[in-house]
Amino acid sequence: MENVFDYEDIQLIPAKCIVTSRSECDTAVTLGKYKFRLPVVPANMQTIIDEKIATYLAENGYFYVMHRFQPETRKNFIKDMHARELIASISVGVKEEEYGFIEELAYEKIVPDYITIDIAHGHSNAVIQMIQHIKLHLPDAFVIAGNVGTPEAVRELENAGADATKVGIGPGKVCITKIKTGFGTGGWQLAALRWCAKAASKPIIADGGIRTHGDIAKSIRFGASMVMIGSLFAGHEESPGETIEKDGKLYKEYFGSASEFQKGERKNVEGKKMYVEHKGSLVDTLKEMEQDLQSSISYAGGNRLESIRNVDYVVVKNSIFNGDKVY
Ligand SMILES: NC(=O)C1=CN([C@@H]2O[C@H](COP(=O)(O)OP(=O)(O)OC[C@H]3O[C@@H](n4cnc5c(N)ncnc54)[C@H](OP(=O)(O)O)[C@@H]3O)[C@@H](O)[C@H]2O)C=CC1
Numbered sequence: 067m068e069n070v071f072d073y074e075d076i077q078l079i080p081a082k083c084i085v086t087s088r089s090e091c092d093t094a095v096t097l098g099k100y101k102f103r104l105p106v107v108p109a110n111m112q113t114i115i116d117e118k119i120a121t122y123l124a125e126n127g128y129f130y131v132m133h134r135f136q137p138e139t140r141k142n143f144i145k146d147m148h149a150r151e152l153i154a155s156i157s158v159g160v161k162e163e164e165y166g167f168i169e170e171l172a173y174e175k176i177v178p179d180y181i182t183i184d185i186a187h188g189h190s191n192a193v194i195q196m197i198q199h200i201k202l203h204l205p206d207a208f209v210i211a212g213n214v215g216t217p218e219a220v221r222e223l224e225n226a227g228a229d230a231t232k233v234g235i236g237p238g239k240v241c242i243t244k245i246k247t248g249f250g251t252g253g254w255q256l257a258a259l260r261w262c263a264k265a266a267s268k269p270i271i272a273d274g275g276i277r278t279h280g281d282i283a284k285s286i287r288f289g290a291s292m293v294m295i296g297s298l299f300a301g302h303e304e305s306p307g308e309t310i311e312k313d314g315k316l317y318k319e320y321f322g323s324a325s326e327f328q329k330g331e332r333k334n335v336e337g338k339k340m341y342v343e344h345k346g347s348l349v350d351t352l353k354e355m356e357q358d359l360q361s362s363i364s365y366a367g368g369n370r371l372e373s374i375r376n377v378d379y380v381v382v383k384n385s386i387f388n389g390d391k392v393y
């Protein structure tokens with residue numbers, strides 16, 4: 067593939083402003099039957115989301131995907147969310163017991179609004195079969211399948227019945243897939259997103275590698291409907307996980323879903339654990355993200371998210387930060 071680039075290699079080009087205040091810019095996006103406040107979803111990882119955060123997000127109009135690492139809690143989670151008239155959005159794997167879980171939900175008429183199939187290498191028969199199984203038993207659930215990194219994979223999963231695909235293999239902050247296997251979209255995630263988006267006929271969720279709020283706008287420009295983010299959401303007051311103090315500063319843990327720490331064993335480890343600086347309140351970060359994206363929309367010369375999709379851009383090859391630290 068020619069023209070390979072990543073987030074930090076791209077700058078979007080401003081167009082004439084049509085609003086008098088950034089507050090006029092609407093960051094909302096529709097995915098499936100529902101409209102959400104932001105095209106952003108916190109990663110379905112154990113140090114990023116828990117039931118409390120999921121409830122806050124759903125109550126306040128944000129999309130969320132609950133992780134799958136406490137599988138026995140999922141059924142009650144769906145019931146609880148629906149009892150509060152909130153959307154229920156869960157994750158599943160592809161192991162044998164997950165087939166039974168889907169059948170159980172169908173039998174008991176507990177239908178999550180969104181199901182994300184959360185697998186490292188999503189371009190596989192295992193994922194195709196799980197999509198078909200969900201669509202057979204829970205046809206009303208919106209299925210997000212991934213992760214993938216090629217147009218062929220996007221087309222195959224869409225043809226199997228996926229309602230959206232998730233793109234990104236290896237660009238994550240706690241990912242070591244690229245180092246341990248030599249494969250993935252790490253280092254060219256934005257170009258891979260563009261490549262996949264050209265083949266897609268349904269929404270794409272860009273997953274991993276977002277390091278600044280501007281990267282959200284860039285993802286939208288290159289074809290994402292939604293962006294999944296881990297590291298920028300890690301380390302908040304509300305975030306699950308251990309807090310430690312070092313040299314008078316507070317840090318919180320952030321670990322990969324394929325890390326030894328998550329798996330409890332040293333087998334097929336493709337993730338690591340790190341500590342990130344304590345960032346304050348998640349609510350403030352979400353607010354800042356929304357304001358920054360409103361600003362992006364104004365620079366795109368419009369007042370809706372779609373305005374970003376057609377802006378021009380330049381490739382500046384790793385130079386936009388001029389060696390400065392971002393924050
Ligand atoms: N987005 C990314 O870049 C990545 C994300 N992850 C995250 O880590 C978590 C664990 O992922 P995953 O290991 O897939 O989930 P699981 O550990 O649940 O594995 C799912 C099943 O798929 C099999 N499997 C996993 N990887 C492969 C592969 N490369 N080829 C063939 N079969 C495979 C496993 O068997 P077996 O273990 O015996 O091979 C297992 O039966 C997920 O949450 C995932 O999102 C992990 C790596 C990359």
Ligand SMILES: Nc1nc2c(ncn2[C@@H]2O[C@H](COP(=O)(O)O)[C@@H](O)[C@H]2O)c(=O)[nH]1
Nearest residue numbers: 109238239241274275296297322323324337
């Ligand atoms: N290769 C691995 N990727 C992982 C692992 N755990 C999660 N992930 C992926 O990372 C993104 C979040 O990326 P970030 O850059 O925003 O921090 C997440 O959504 C997963 O797709 C892992 O153990 N290994």
